[in-house]
Amino acid sequence: MKSFQLSDNVFDRLNRVLLLGVVSLIAYPLLFILSASVSDPVAVGSGQMWLWPVRPTLAGYERIFENSLIWLGYRNTIMYTVVGTLLHLLLLLPCAYALSRKEVAGKKPIVWMILFTMLFNGGLIPTYLVIKALGMLDTIWAIVIPNAVGAWAMLVAHAFFKQSIPDELVEASKVDGASDFSIFVRVALPLSAPIIAVMALFHAVGLWNQYFNALIYLSDNQRFPLQLILRQILIVNEIGSGDPQAMMDQTGEVRSMLDKVKMAELIKYGVMIVSSLPLLIVYPFLQRFFVKGVLIGSIKG
Template structure:
């Protein structure tokens, strides 16, 4: 008869687990409370939000803030521009990152250490904002979609992560065997390397895509045409109340909605601020749970030596 001993926790172990659960609970609370508060505030009565009666759950369910946001035409144009920037920017980034990482991962690539070290220097030293702005202006990209796509097209960190994947996952012997069989470098890359690189391509697409979706600084610096503004820039304008202060269509819409709902303009603005946070974050929040495993895989790939 087979018997097994059960290892009992010592009092010290139980105390450690108790303290550990407390820290985990506090971490979850710190992370969840702002999210729950923003969601609740966006659908609560502006009076309850301004008076402080709403501190966790919605009070006086109200969707006037979302009505104003959805009536603002610039938001829909911003959505379309953000989708365009995210898709096109991600494709350009992958087009540069994947071949570059593969090149410096090959054992027979002459000067790969020099190129790698040169790229690593840029992670610690940069020209700064003003020289970058002057470069973008001199290249004729100022106030164009290229000013959003090109300056941040490549991340050296992503290149190093992709290089580590190629070196640790795709055997060099397989590539040598293909070359002995008469395959060219292009055939090896497109017929062997790329089909085996679906995980890292997915990881890099997610990294670049999320970065493009959340970016607003480049549009703040390089764009003046509001028709080219991404969603984050449009929402930023609403948050700082620039359009409202100038008496634009947004300000009149808010005043009209506030009058219909018996709220003051200032009270409705407070709810709109929380609403625009949800509008800008909702697509990423919905997609992230489906793609979380790729982010985890990307972190593991980045931990490999290369």
């Protein structure tokens, strides 16, 4: 008995050490980027700063936020994320619930068709031509409608409804006179908080970080999401740091290239924090649903 207790204690300690190492590997890059965004770039480049800020400065954030387009980018990205996530859930949940019911005819071919789209797609050029033909270029719909419902999300939500909403509960509701729509709204959705939270989080993160669709389908700066505007700020400062003409003032004296490079480095790290901070704030509120949601499909029965 004592040998079992000893082995359990050793196992628990090894687990703690392993988990501590994993947490350190995850936390260190985040802390390094945060510290580097407010540290002297010379200290960062020379290796003096490896954990805590050295000679703190907010010059990088000042340069980022003095650009008036940054707030427009935040507004556009929040709008795209909220509208896109609501549209995603509006389309995903009813379809996944319907496919999870055994009385739905022809659901297996539909599921296979959905699975097929995970392996093949129409490609960039045909998709662009379709969006152009539908008149969605330079509109919010070019961002939120493509990939509004993914095959992976549909299959995961389908598995959740199939496992978590028993047929007996549905049949009992029908005996009480509830319609299929009423069962979905009053029975299935209240029991589906984990899958709703997980699917909303995954899709919202994808929309928040998305820049490629905006780069392809948007040409109006007033509609650019935050990621594209931050990309522009970063590119302008990196180009400015290496352009001799940009370093000449009115008296013909050469500006300090070192100052330009230092500012570009500060902006690079600051951009990472500015783009990631909102998601880091939201995630803890959804964490309790996330653990249960990611385990969907791992246990049958």
